[in-house]
Amino acid sequence: MFEIISLTSLVKSLELDRKGENHLISLVGGGGKTTLLHALGKQLSGRTILTSTTKMGSDQNNDLRTLMKPDAKAIESITNNETVMIWKKIVGEKAIGVEKQTCDSWFSYVDHVVVEADGSRRKPFKAPADYEPVIPSKTTLMISVIGADALGRVIADQCHRPLRVAAIAECEPYQRLTPASAAKVLLSQRGSLKELPHDAEMIIAVTKVSEENTKLVRELHEAVKEIDPQRQLIGVSFEEELEAQR
Numbered sequence: 001m002f003e004i005i006s007l008t009s010l011v012k013s014l015e016l017d018r019k020g021e022n023h024l025i026s027l028v029g030g031g032g033k034t035t036l037l038h039a040l041g042k043q044l045s046g047r048t049i050l051t052s053t054t055k056m057g058s059d060q061n062n063d064l065r066t067l068m069k070p071d072a073k074a075i076e077s078i079t080n081n082e083t084v085m086i087w088k089k090i091v092g093e094k095a096i097g098v099e100k101q102t103c104d105s106w107f108s109y110v111d112h113v114v115v116e117a118d119g120s121r122r123k124p125f126k127a128p129a130d131y132e133p134v135i136p137s138k139t140t141l142m143i144s145v146i147g148a149d150a151l152g153r154v155i156a157d158q159c160h161r162p163l164r165v166a167a168i169a170e171c172e173p174y175q176r177l178t179p180a181s182a183a184k185v186l187l188s189q190r191g192s193l194k195e196l197p198h199d200a201e202m203i204i205a206v207t208k209v210s211e212e213n214t215k216l217v218r219e220l221h222e223a224v225k226e227i228d229p230q231r232q233l234i235g236v237s238f239e240e241e242l243e244a245q246r
Helices: 007-013 033-043 072-076 100-106 162-169 179-186 214-227 239-245
Strands: 003-006 023-029 048-052 055-057 065-068 083-087 089-091 094-096 112-116 141-147 201-207 233-237
Touching: 003 007, 007 033, 007 233, 023 033, 033 048, 033 112, 033 141, 033 201, 048 100, 100 112, 141 179, 162 179, 179 214, 201 214, 214 233
Parallel strands: 003 233, 023 112, 023 141, 048 083, 048 112, 065 083, 141 201, 201 233
Antiparallel strands: 055 094, 089 094
């Protein structure tokens, strides 16, 4: 069954609020990762670290307490139900992320670690390069993100690394990204399943779902289920978030 959820119910909908369960969540793919990162940080209970293994905008900490290359004592100082942002350093307008092994080590000290583990140059969809994504080995859940605004649009215009997207989807980069083509990339070992740790679960999150694109998102859900009937796909509406920012 296809479900469209609000951003504010993300943790509950994914059943990440079960008592006693800890999570190392890696976000990969296209547009909406940072918004999901902060939503998870706000909704998860316990001691939570938000970070990146790539780069983020240095203004994307959402006023959280931000630590730079902290030592073990600083990690242990994170209080119960506190969410912090951690980066290695800031260079200009970019925050430089940490090594994936560092995320693994933090997971032994806190309840949750949420990692933006991929970059997409603000495009709603992508296929990974040889060195992407940068996934911690202790990841328990990988969320592969595709923006609904990629569907039905020209691959070369809306996708990061469009030649790779087209090659996996077996089409041309100047063709439109159909739901069937997107499903091929999302479920390919050269696409969104790349670097998935053996013991990790992977779900697909379609962000920025709206009344205008719901039909295409439902078609994507059907295309994913045709390839992998067990794969979970959720649609996430950002409309409440946008309203709050106005």
